[in-house]
Amino acid sequence: MGEFTGKVVLITGASSGIGAETALHFAAEGAGLALVGRDEGRLEKTAQDCLAKGLAKDKVLTIKADMCVEDDVKRIMESTITHFGKLDVLVNNAGGASPCSLTSENLMENYDRDVRLNVRSVIQLTNLATPHLIASKGNVVNVSSVCGIRVMANMLPYNMAKAAVDQLTRCAALELASKGVRVNAVNPGTIMTPIQFMYGHSDEQIRERASKTHPMGRAGETNEVAPAIKFLASNAASFITGETLSIDGGRHVACAR
Ligand SMILES: NC(=O)c1ccc[n+]([C@@H]2O[C@H](COP(=O)([O-])OP(=O)(O)OC[C@H]3O[C@@H](n4cnc5c(N)ncnc54)[C@H](OP(=O)(O)O)[C@@H]3O)[C@@H](O)[C@H]2O)c1
Known part of the structure; x- marks a missing residue:
């Protein structure tokens, strides 16, 4: 019996990085898991790693879906409820960035993509999950x-x-507090996952740069983020809502000199 035995946790972006690590942490506590990603092979790897933590086979559901496609997002919620009959925790983790500045030629294209993936899909899935989370x-x-x-x-x-x-987190927390639903966020700094390699830098270069930009002098690892997500989802955080928790070795308090 683990802390999340009998609970159902839905994690987007579970095929890699922070999401995959978070799935393992919930699996170790006995949660039923709905794992979402586009890459079936990597999603299956996360599922197998979760089963290796001792979960029964029917406690892990994989859902191949693109968060930027509305019908896919609807299917995520429908499949989760069809399989488990309920939802206790939603981890909106899928995300990504397009390198882009105000003067980039492809600014509007990148803006649409980043907002669709990182914000619009989060609002849509949270909206669909809300009745189940209230229940x-x-x-x-x-x-x-x-x-x-x-x-x-x-x-x-x-x-x-x-x-x-961050602002959505506060809006939703305010709206849902009286209904018994908490909404929080984590704000990681540089964490060593595939997303960090989008500029073509090596592992060593990323760590070297992070050692200068993070007051603690290093990059973070996925197993330093997943426990904080699990904490916010747990009863230990029963009076915490609307919180945005930095997990960044002090980066957000730093000021360049
Ligand atoms: N690593 C960092 O330094 C860092 C720092 C701050 C915040 N974050 C945030 O942490 C979250 C997880 O990122 P990560 O670092 O773990 O990166 P990652 O290893 O690249 O994982 C990104 C995850 O998002 C999924 N994803 C991306 N686009 C998707 C789409 N259109 N539809 C469905 N799934 C999609 C990917 O799944 P598929 O590849 O299977 O599609 C993958 O599982 C993101 O929201 C990111 O912005 C990361």
Whole structure:
């Protein structure tokens, strides 16, 4: 018996990085899992890793879906409820960034893509999940970013999108508090996942840069984010809502000199 035995947790972006690690942490606590991603092979790998934590086969559901396609997002919620009959925790983790500035030629295209993936899909899925979360007195954890609080150069649409996720977290928390549903977010700094390699930098280069930009002198790892997500979703956080929790080695409090 684990802390989440009997609970159902839906995690988007579970095929990689922070989402995959978060799935393992909930699996270790006995949660039933609905795991979402586009890459079937990597999604199946996460599912197998969760089963290896001791979950019964019917406690892990994989859903191949593109968060940018409305019908796919609807199918995520329908499949989860058809399979498990309820939802206790929604982890809105899928996300991504398009390197882009105000003067980039493809600004509007990148803006539309980043907002659709990081904000619109989160609003849509949260909306669909809300009746089930009210029924279960459940909660939501959004995966935002230090970019929601501070501005990272050449990431204009992503910075804006993650700031919107932070404000959505507060809006939803306020709206759902009286219905017994909590809504929180985590704001990671540089965490060593595939998303970090989009500029073509090596592992060593990313770690070297992070050692200068993060006051704690290093990048973070997925197993430093997943426990915070699990904490916010747990009864230990029963009086916490509307919180955006930085997990960034102090990056958000730093100021360049
Ligand atoms: N790593 C960091 O430094 C960092 C820092 C701050 C915030 N974050 C946030 O953390 C979250 C997880 O990112 P990560 O670092 O774990 O990166 P990652 O390893 O690249 O994982 C991204 C996940 O999002 C999914 N995804 C992306 N686009 C999707 C789409 N259109 N439809 C469905 N799923 C989609 C991917 O699934 P498929 O590939 O299977 O489609 C993958 O599972 C993101 O919201 C990101 O913005 C990361």
